[in-house]
Amino acid sequence: MxxxxxxxxxxxxxxxxxxxxxxxxxxxxxxxxxxxxxxxxxxxxxxxxxxxxxxxxxxxxxxxxxxxCVSVRILADQFRANGSFQRVLTANADIIATVLPPTPSAEQFSLFRRYLDSRHQQGGMSDMTALDFAVMVEDTHVNTHLIEYRLRQEGSGIERRPSGQLIGVALTDFMSDGLSMVYSFYDPDLPKRSFGTFMILEHIRRSAALGLPYVYLGYWVKGSQKMHYKTRFQPQEHLKPEGWALYDPETDG
Structure with missing residues (x-):
């Protein structure tokens, strides 16, 4: 029994x-x-x-x-980067991504504050302190990591923590069927890099390389301009009452 x-x-x-x-x-x-x-x-x-x-x-x-609010996940194993996405990848070919434990640093928080002050001054996270940031990163019981994105520095090689300039950071859950992008931020003074797009593309590549089929992007909100970018990454599935279904921008957009 x-x-x-x-x-x-x-x-x-x-x-x-x-x-x-x-x-x-x-x-x-x-x-x-x-x-x-x-x-x-x-x-x-x-x-x-x-x-x-x-x-x-x-x-x-x-x-x-x-x-x-509709949950969105990209089909990483079926994704193919089009011309505009290829240009973003080329523009960031000098970036090294490093997976690290969920341990915050002062350098990360400084970039986080610059990002919030530039992009989300009126948002719910606008008054977050260094302690709040540390809690956001460390307060977890799941398999989560920080992924740092740095400029490749001459002579630095590919080290555990490259010494080039920190450009972006993603807090990512590594799950049994994919990667879930919990939160990401990046240098707001480098718009030509389209770095938010690049980090999603890098997660798609990483997920596919790990043999994981999905990248979870959170919620897409039809009618919200700030969420429109999520539907650019095709193919993707949306969670409907009957379950996950392939999204067709021609009929559902």
Whole structure:
């Protein structure tokens, strides 16, 4: 007889709040805690079910009158970079990406603050301190890493932590079926590099090289201009009530 007990996650509902993406809408989220020895397994299952991770919390929208937030994942093993994506890759051929443990640094936080001050002055993260940043990175019970992107420096070679200028950072969960981009930021003073696009392309390459089929991008919000970029990476799937389905921009866009 099996006497072991299985701890099921407990889910909670947030109070209504102003939607940050669509004017006039109110958002609510359902969330649960990720902790204990099964945290990574639970994070995989919840991400596959449309949840996102923030520190040790997994959440997904639970709005009463709106279903605009749609989970998106890129089919990394089927992705082929078109001309514009190839130009982005060429523009960043001098970048070295290094996977590191989730341990924050002062250099990372300095870049993070520059990014927020330039791109998200009015956002919910605009007043984050060095301690807040450290908690965002370190407060995790799942298989997560920091990926640093640095300029290749003459004579530095490919070291564990190259010494060139830090250009971007991604906080990424390594899951059983893909990579989930939890949060990323980059140097706002280098627009010609299209570095946000480059980091997604690099994650697609990395996922395919690892034999993992997906890159999870979080939520796409139809009608939100700031989310429009996510649909550029084809092919991709959107999570619908009946499950994950291939997205067709000609009919669903």
């Amino acid at each position: 099996n006497t072991q007990t299985t701890r099921s996650p407990q889910f909670y509902l947030t109070a209504p709040a102003t939607c940050p993406y669509l004017p006039g809408e109110v958002e609510r989220k359902v969330f649960t805690h990720l902790s204990g020895p099964r945290a990574s397994e639970m994070n995989d299952l919840l991400t596959q079910g449309g949840f996102r991770r923030s520190q040790n919390i997994a959440y997904r929208p639970a709005c009463e009158s709106c279903r605009a």
